[in-house]
Amino acid sequence: MQREILSILGLPHRPRPHIYTKQNAAPMFMLDLYNTISTDIKQPAGFSYYNPIFTTNEPPMVSQQDSRFLNDADMVMSFVNLADLDQELLSSQGNREFRFDLSQIPEGEAVTAAEFRIYKDYVRERYENETIRVSLFQVLQESSHSKKDLFLLDTRMMWVVEEGWLVFDITSTSNHWVVNPGQNVGLQLSLESLDGESVNPRLAGLVGGSAPQDKQPFMVAFFKATEVRLRSVRSAHGHKGRNPNRSKNPKTAQDALKVAEAAAENLSTDQKQGCKKHELYVSFRDLGWQDWIIAPEGYAAYYCQGECAFPLNSYMNATNHAIVQTLVHFINPETVPKPCCAPTQLHGISVLYFDDSSNVILKKYRNMVVRACGCH
Known part of the structure; x- marks a missing residue:
């Protein structure tokens, strides 16, 4: 699990910073940047990705120019003298x-300021x-x-x-x-x-x-990725022509109608079984990473689960394709599966952490938090 999460964070291994206390080693500027991001994010009521860290009563070090640098950057690094x-x-x-x-500095990152x-x-x-x-x-x-x-x-x-x-x-x-x-x-x-x-x-x-x-004294640099790494998507091969799993006696339209009517009658009015967002909290502290991740201690990631059954009601946030797929599924369920419950909106988070040289890094990660679910 740690290796997979480190891969998502773009880290080849678990950082082993020098022994410093987090309150003293992390420049206040980086903490102010982190607080700027967490304060600027508009979060729905009762929905918290991570909380700002208030470390001092001193005025913030982040200027308007730094905020503009931050908006254009996907990573910020401070360097130890x-x-x-x-x-x-x-x-x-x-x-x-x-x-x-x-x-x-990771490969593929260009200094913008x-x-x-x-x-x-x-x-x-x-x-x-x-x-x-x-x-x-x-x-x-x-x-x-x-x-x-x-x-x-x-x-x-x-x-x-x-x-x-x-x-x-x-x-x-x-x-x-x-x-x-x-x-x-x-x-x-x-x-x-x-x-x-x-x-x-x-x-x-x-x-x-x-x-x-x-x-x-310290140095700080703002970075923007110069290359996009896309995850490879496996493509399906060898499915030309007749599906070998297709039933030799496909259902007629009348049979499909009967199945649909039965499904509608048995459908519970309670929406608890329908596709929706569920609680999921990822704790960096539970992973034993509190010695190198400064903030947050964890974040609410959420996940999507539930039935995408006929009929796809409006609360299921279904696509037109999912609606058609549901109808075709009733005609021949062995050939076409039901739509899947999956995220329809995702949000990013920011993580403040040490690297092996005790430099402090603030990095934005996209598509880490589920905002909404739907049938696809």
């Missing part, structure tokens, strides 16, 4: 480096009235020398007393790294005063290794 988290000790250089491993985010604390001491120039560079080539080959990505002016997340667009850089993984040697953030002097990132309020985990 692999560079030294204590680089603020190297204050003389006035810069800090970051590195992210993009090798875990990517951001680098670093938190800026309020500073009351030194530089409190200053404006600082913040520059983000792509490291083009590693070097043993103090100076590295850098490409400027973005520059902005920052008032030292401001507080909040600084967001840099690194979409083009991320796409370059995906295509050329060997050239992914990280980012560098440099701070300078207006007179050109280097500024210690820690003294300017940019968080480092000693800051709380939910304020650690």
